[in-house]
Amino acid sequence: MTPTTAPERTTSRVTYDVVTRTIARTLGNPGRGYYLLLGTAVGLFAFGVICLLYLLRYGLGMAGYSMPTYWAIYITCFVFWVGIAHSGTLISAILFLFRSGWRTAVYRVAEIMTVFAVMTAGLFPLIHIGRQWFFYWLVPYPNERGLWPNFKSPLVWDEFAIGTYFTVSTCFLIMGLIPDIAAVRDVATGWRRKLYTLTAIGWRGTNEQWRHYRPAYLYLAALATPLVLSVHSVVSWDFAMAQVPAWHETLFAPYFVAGAIYSGCAMVITLLVPLRKLFRLEQLVTVHHFENLAKLCLLTGMIVCYAYSIENFVAWYGGPTPERQAFWYRAFGRFWWGGWTMNICNAFLPWLLWFKRVRTNITALFVIAFFVNLGMWMERFVIIAVHLAGEPFAPFVRAGYNATWADWGIMAGSFGWFFMWFLLFVKNFPSVSVAEVKEELPPPRRAAGKHA
Amino acid sequence: MSFPNPLARVFRPPPTPGVLAVFGHLDAAVDAVIALKRGGHQGFTVYSPLPRHELEHALDQPVSPVRMFTLIGGIAGCSIGAWVSLYMSYDWPVQVGGKTIGSIPPYVVIMFEMTVLFGALTTLLGIGFNVLLAATHRGTIAYDPRFSNDKFGIFVPVAAAQSGPVETLLKGCGADEVRRA
Numbered sequence: 001m002t003p004t005t006a007p008e009r010t011t012s013r014v015t016y017d018v019v020t021r022t023i024a025r026t027l028g029n030p031g032r033g034y035y036l037l038l039g040t041a042v043g044l045f046a047f048g049v050i051c052l053l054y055l056l057r058y059g060l061g062m063a064g065y066s067m068p069t070y071w072a073i074y075i076t077c078f079v080f081w082v083g084i085a086h087s088g089t090l091i092s093a094i095l096f097l098f099r100s101g102w103r104t105a106v107y108r109v110a111e112i113m114t115v116f117a118v119m120t121a122g123l124f125p126l127i128h129i130g131r132q133w134f135f136y137w138l139v140p141y142p143n144e145r146g147l148w149p150n151f152k153s154p155l156v157w158d159e160f161a162i163g164t165y166f167t168v169s170t171c172f173l174i175m176g177l178i179p180d181i182a183a184v185r186d187v188a189t190g191w192r193r194k195l196y197t198l199t200a201i202g203w204r205g206t207n208e209q210w211r212h213y214r215p216a217y218l219y220l221a222a223l224a225t226p227l228v229l230s231v232h233s234v235v236s237w238d239f240a241m242a243q244v245p246a247w248h249e250t251l252f253a254p255y256f257v258a259g260a261i262y263s264g265c266a267m268v269i270t271l272l273v274p275l276r277k278l279f280r281l282e283q284l285v286t287v288h289h290f291e292n293l294a295k296l297c298l299l300t301g302m303i304v305c306y307a308y309s310i311e312n313f314v315a316w317y318g319g320p321t322p323e324r325q326a327f328w329y330r331a332f333g334r335f336w337w338g339g340w341t342m343n344i345c346n347a348f349l350p351w352l353l354w355f356k357r358v359r360t361n362i363t364a365l366f367v368i369a370f371f372v373n374l375g376m377w378m379e380r381f382v383i384i385a386v387h388l389a390g391e392p393f394a395p396f397v398r399a400g401y402n403a404t405w406a407d408w409g410i411m412a413g414s415f416g417w418f419f420m421w422f423l424l425f426v427k428n429f430p431s432v433s434v435a436e437v438k439e440e441l442p443p444p445r446r447a448a449g450k451h452a
Numbered sequence: 453m454s455f456p457n458p459l460a461r462v463f464r465p466p467p468t469p470g471v472l473a474v475f476g477h478l479d480a481a482v483d484a485v486i487a488l489k490r491g492g493h494q495g496f497t498v499y500s501p502l503p504r505h506e507l508e509h510a511l512d513q514p515v516s517p518v519r520m521f522t523l524i525g526g527i528a529g530c531s532i533g534a535w536v537s538l539y540m541s542y543d544w545p546v547q548v549g550g551k552t553i554g555s556i557p558p559y560v561v562i563m564f565e566m567t568v569l570f571g572a573l574t575t576l577l578g579i580g581f582n583v584l585l586a587a588t589h590r591g592t593i594a595y596d597p598r599f600s601n602d603k604f605g606i607f608v609p610v611a612a613a614q615s616g617p618v619e620t621l622l623k624g625c626g627a628d629e630v631r632r633a
Contacts, residue, residue, distance in 0.1 A: 015602065016501060016502075016601060016602035017601055017602040020501075020600075020601045020602070140536065140540060146543065146544060147544060148540035148541070148543060148544045149540070150546070151536075151537040151540065151541060151558060151559055151562055152548070152551070152555060152558045156562075157558070157561040157562065157565075160561070160562055160565040160566070161561070161565050163565075163569070164565040164566075164568055164569040167569055167572065167573070168568060168569065168572045171572050171573070171575075171576050172572075175576070175579070179502075179600075182600050183501065183600040183601060185600070186597035186598075186599075186600045186601060187597070187601065204499060204595050204599065204600070205499050205500050205501055205502075205599055205600055206497050206498065206499055207497060207498040207499075207500070207507065207511050207513065208497070208513075208583070209583050210500065210503045210508075211508075211513050211516050212516045212518050212578070212579055212582040212583050213503070213579065213583065214503050214516075215515075215516045215518050215519055216516070216518045216522075216575050216576075216578060216579045219518070219519060219522040219571070219575050220572055220575055223522070223526075223568045223571045223572050223575070224568075224572075226564075226568070227565075227568050230561075230564060230565070234561060434501075435501065435502045435503075436502075438501060438502045439502050439503070443478040443504060443506075444476060444477050444478060444602070445477055445478055445479045446477045446479050446480055446626060
C-alpha cells in the first residue's frame with residue numbers, strides 16, 4: 001500500500017466522490033480550446049500524410065539525403081519519440097516500486113504519452129526504409145531463401161526492444177485503466193456507458209479481483225523497470241556499435257537513458273499544463289506534482305550536462321584526430337546552431353530548476369519544458385545528421401545535408417499524429433487514475449468522521 | 453409456446469440469492485468481514501473502490517497464483533530468445549570479422565527482451581484466467597454502482613429464509629444500507 005501524502009500536497013477537502021466526479025467530468029464537453037488543439041493536431045497530421053505520399057511517389061531522393069548522411073530527420077524523430085516514451089514507464093513503474101505517492105496524479109498522462117510516442121516512433125523506421133511495403137522483412141520469419149536476421153546487429157536488437165517496449169507499455173496502460181473505466185462506467189450514461197461497460201471487462205472491484213490485480217501490477221512494474229533502462233541503451237547502441245567519430249562511445253547508453261527520461265519528463269510537463277487547465281484538474285494535479293516532475297528533470301538534466309562535458313573532454317583528452325574534428329564541427333561547423341541549441345537548452349537551462357521559485361512556477365516550467373523538448377530533438381539531430389555530415393574521412397563525402405520540405409512536413413506530421421491520438425484518448429478515457437488517487441487520500445472512517 | 457434453451461443457464465445464469473450491504477466507512481466494512489468470518493460465513497464477496505490493506509488483512513486470502521504465470525512466461529521467453537537467435541545463426545551461418553557464429557553476449561539482449569515480453573503477456577493471461585473467467589459467475593451476484601465510487605460493499609450468498617441473522621449482523625457492524633438481493 002502506498003504511503004499517504006500530506007493532504008495539502010495532494011489536495012485539500014478531496015473525497016473519493018470528488019475524485020470520481022472530477023475525472024468523470026473530463027469526459028464531458030471540454031470546450032473550444034480542446035477542439036482548437038485537436039484541429040491543429042489533425043491539420044499537422046494531414047500535412048504529414050501529404051508529405052509522406054509525396055515521398056512514396058518520388059522515393060527517398062526527396063528526403064534530402066546525400067552521401068554520407070543517409071540517417072537524418074527520420075532517425076532523429078525515431079530516437080526523439082522513443083526518448084519521449086521513456087518517462088511514462090519510469091513514472092508508472094519505477095516510481096511505483098519506490099512507493100512515490102505523488103506519481104498517482106500524473107502517471108496516467110505519462111503512460112498515455114508513452115504508448116502514443118512509441119507508436120509515433122515506430123513509424124519512422126518504416127518511413128526510413130523507403131519501400132514501406134517490405135517492412136515485414138525485419139521480422140524473423142521462415143522464407144524460401146532460408147534467410148534469418150543478423151542477431152549480432154544492434155538494429156535487430158532495437159526491433160525487439162521497441163516491440164517489447166510498446167507491448168509492455170500498452171499492457172501497463174490497459175491494466176491501470178480497467179478499475180478506472182469501471183468507476184466512470186458507473187456514473188456514465190448513454191453510449192459512453194456501453195463503451196465503458198465493454199472496456200471495463202466485468203470489473204467490479206471485488207476482493208477476488210483485487211487479489212490478483214495487485215500482484216500482477218507489481219510484476220508488470222518489476223518487468224518494466226529494467227526494460228525502461230534497456231530500451232534506450234539498445235537505441236544508443238545503434239550508434240555506439242558503429243565506427244563513426246562521436247558515435248563510438250561507451251558513454252552512450254547511460255547518456256541516452258538520462259536524456260530520454262529528461263525529455264520525457266519535459267514532455268509530461270508540456271502536456272500536463274494545458275490538460276490541467278482544459279479539464280479543470282487543479283484540485284488533483286497540484287503545484288507539488290509539477291515540482292516533483294521538475295526535480296526529475298533537474299536530476300536527469302544534470303546527468304545530460306555531465307555527459308556533454310565528458311564527451312567533449314574525452315574527444316580533446318583522448319586525442320584521436322577524427323574525434324576532435326567531429327566535436328569541433330559540432331561546435332563551429334556548418335551546423336553550429338544545432339550544437340549550441342542543444343547545449344543551451346539541455347545543459348544550461350535545467351540549472352534554473354535548482355530554484356524552488358522556478359520549480360513551483362507552472363508558466364516557467366512550461367517554457368523550460370518547451371525548450372528542453374526543442375533541445376532534445378536538436379541533440380538527436382546533431383548526433384545523427386550533423387556528425388554524419390561532418391565525417392572527417394575524405395573530402396569527397398563532404399556533401400553536407402539539406403533537409404527538404406518533405407522531411408520537415410513528415411516531422412511536423414508526427415507531432416500532429418501524436419497529439420491527435422493523445423487528445424482523443426484523454427477526452428474518452430480517464431486521464432488521471434481514479435483508484436490510485438483515492439489510495440493517496442485518508443479512507444472514510446467512523447471514528448474520525450468522514451475523510452478525517 | 454417457448455422452446456427450452458439449454459444455453460440460457462450458461463449465458464444468463466439466474467441471480468444468486470443473498471444479502472447486499474453498503475458501507476460508507478472502511479472500518480465498518482472491516483468489522484463486518486471479521487464478524488462474518490467468525491460466524492462461519494464463507495464465499496462472501498467484498499467490494500471496494502480501491503485496494504485497502506485493512507480489508508486484505510481481514511480477508512486473509514491466499515497468495516494469487518498470477519506470479520506463477522509471470523515466472524513461467526519469463527523463463528519461456530528467455531529460452532525462446534536463446535533458441536531463436538542461436539538456431540537462426542547456425543541455420544544461416546555467416547562469419548563476420550572472425551566472430552563466433554553463435555555468440556552469446558549479443559544474444560543476451562534478445563533473451564532479455566523476450567523474457568520481459570513473455571513475462572508481461574503471461575501476467576496478463578494470468579489476470580485473464582483468474583479474474584475474468586471468475587467474473588462470469590460473479591455476474592450473478594448483486595452489485596451497486598457506488599462500490600466503484602466511495603462506498604464499500606459486502607454480498608453474502610444466503611437463502612432468503614436464512615437471511616435475517618446476516619442482515620442483523622451487517623447492520624450491527626455499521627452498514628449504511630442492507631438489502632436482500
